Amino acid sequence: MMADDIGYENLSCYGSKVYQTPNIDRLAASGIRFNHAHSQPICTPSRVQIMTGIYNNRNYIKFGLLDPQAVTFGNVLRDAGYQTAIAGKWQLQGGFEGVANFGFDRHCLWQLTRRPSRYPNPGLEIDGEEKDFKNGEFGPDLISDYVCRYIDEKKDDDAPFLVYYPMLLPHWPFVPTPDHPDWDPEMWKDAINEPGGYKSQKYWDAFVRYTDKMVGKVIDQLESTGQRENTLIIWTGDNGTYTDIVSDFNGRPYRGGKGSPKDNGTHVGFIASWPAVIQPGQVSDALVDFSDVFPTLTDAAGVKAPDGLNGVSLMPVFKGSADDRDKGAIYCWYERDGVRDKASQHARDQQYKLYATGKFFDTVADPEEKADLATGGIPEELKAVHAKLKAALDPQVAITEAADPIQSAKRGSPEKKKKKDATKKSKPEAK
Structure with missing residues (x-):
């Protein structure tokens, strides 16, 4: 639901x-x-x-x-x-x-x-x-x-x-x-x-x-x-x-x-x-x-x-x-109409959020994202979480910046499989 x-x-x-x-x-x-x-x-x-x-x-x-x-x-x-x-x-x-x-x-x-x-x-x-x-x-x-x-x-x-x-x-x-x-x-x-x-x-x-x-x-x-x-x-x-x-x-x-x-x-x-x-x-x-x-x-x-x-x-x-x-970490790519060069991208955990632009926020202390923690350099005590989020974000940014994945899929990219090959039937267990 x-x-x-x-x-x-x-x-x-x-x-x-x-x-x-x-x-x-x-x-x-x-x-x-x-x-x-x-x-x-x-x-x-x-x-x-x-x-x-x-x-x-x-x-x-x-x-x-x-x-x-x-x-x-x-x-x-x-x-x-x-x-x-x-x-x-x-x-x-x-x-x-x-x-x-x-x-x-x-x-x-x-x-x-x-x-x-x-x-x-x-x-x-x-x-x-x-x-x-x-x-x-x-x-x-x-x-x-x-x-x-x-x-x-x-x-x-x-x-x-x-x-x-x-x-x-x-x-x-x-x-x-x-x-x-x-x-x-x-x-x-x-x-x-x-x-x-x-x-x-x-x-x-x-x-x-x-x-x-x-x-x-x-x-x-x-x-x-x-x-x-x-x-x-x-x-x-x-x-x-x-x-x-x-x-x-x-x-x-x-x-x-x-x-x-x-x-x-x-x-x-x-x-x-x-x-x-x-x-x-x-x-x-x-x-x-x-x-x-x-x-x-x-x-x-x-x-x-x-x-x-x-x-x-x-x-x-x-x-x-x-x-x-x-x-x-979780990742978000967001652009309502699919315009790839205008999309907002970020990775976040339970407290911190890192945008592909480099902006970095504490969403618990600053839910409206007014204080960029990256201004003047990443604080020492936050370098580990920043590095974790960057490691989650960078591969997704690379995918975004690559050739349009929708068109790649239609040309037969292994990233998308045809429906008839996508599943393997197993015995159902739960309603």
């Missing part, structure tokens, strides 16, 4: 006193909450990275597009015998035709390029059929209903399943939710396209609460169908909160940073729960970025991951052996 545009500062399990997220909190209490998880600064880069397990400098093309040759976790798990579904927001490949190509047999999706409403009286595509709802329905309810029906269908099925749930909420437009006194079931009933605007903070709290409600709905369905014990649930957000949202957090105003490579644009909640494997009530300081999701899923399923992924499986952390996981 991946919520849309929500930083960690909105979650009560991460310390928010303004917003209450009891279902996300109970997910965290039942498993492991990660303190140092970072997305990409905006949605498409995050979605490309989470689905492919590869850093964006190697396979990102432009906003709203996933390379048609990309191998996703959906492809690998489906090839290994998993039944697969995707439900929520789809803004990749310019249409719904790519969903099956990327490994998903079933779908219930809202499409950015079609642009009907996603919230009141929405337009969705459900298993290949476009449907416009005009009787006061709410998009997130319809999509979560689809997820819950799919889970129910699988309760007596021996085949394992994967559901990828990129949630609609809480991305703007911020409008009243069905449980809010201002809810209007007639809103946008006659609209062909989703109206612009609606970005004020008035209904943000309602959106956070409804996001949490949808999470609880899925957890409850897994529990009621007897599948919770052996189901791995991962919950996160695709990037920081929208920039018009300012919340009190840790005693200061905290503005959303969507679109920025600073902490408020990338620091997201990341929670994993799997009662059969993960001990409850854990908090981890392990580094996590979205490239780690793909190898984690294949590792959990007992399936061989493709070669060349940048991610590192979180299974050792899940099993209480964090020291066996080798990830001392």
Whole structure:
């Protein structure tokens, strides 16, 4: 499950006193909450990275597009015998035709390029059929209903399943939710396209609460169908909160940073729960970025991951052996429209961040990155961490500066393999 545009500062399990997220909190209490998880600064880069397990400098093309040759976790798990579904927001490949190509047999999706409403009286595509709802329905309810029906269908099925749930909420437009006194079931009933605007903070709290409600709905369905014990649930957000949202957090105003490579644009909640494997009530300081999701899923399923992924499986952390996981830094390449010579690049650990420009920051003491620690030379006590981050950053910068990796892949570079050769089937182990 991946919520849309929500930083960690909105979650009560991460310390928010303004917003209450009891279902996300109970997910965290039942498993492991990660303190140092970072997305990409905006949605498409995050979605490309989470689905492919590869850093964006190697396979990102432009906003709203996933390379048609990309191998996703959906492809690998489906090839290994998993039944697969995707439900929520789809803004990749310019249409719904790519969903099956990327490994998903079933779908219930809202499409950015079609642009009907996603919230009141929405337009969705459900298993290949476009449907416009005009009787006061709410998009997130319809999509979560689809997820819950799919889970129910699988309760007596021996085949394992994967559901990828990129949630609609809480991305703007911020409008009243069905449980809010201002809810209007007639809103946008006659609209062909989703109206612009609606970005004020008035209904943000309602959106956070409804996001949490949808999470609880899925957890409850897994529990009621007897599948919770052996189901791995991962919950996160695709990037920081929208920039018009300012919340009190840790005693200061905290503005959303969507679109920025600073902490408020990338620091997201990341929670994993799997009662059969993960001990409850854990908090981890392990580094996590979205490239780690793909190898984690294949590792959990007992399936061989493709070669060349940048991610590192979180299974050792899940099993209480964090020291066996080798990830001392994470890397970010960010340029919304894929313009390579304008991309921002950095490597970071839990505290320090080094940009390819040479700027160096303590993100704990200086989250707004105003004091460059490299000014006047690297302090002696920071030379070791600077060297570590530089060692992680330099090889990625070299890849970025090389010939366009997308074109290299299409010419047959070994960096990309054809889907039919990318996986080796193994016996599935987990739902």
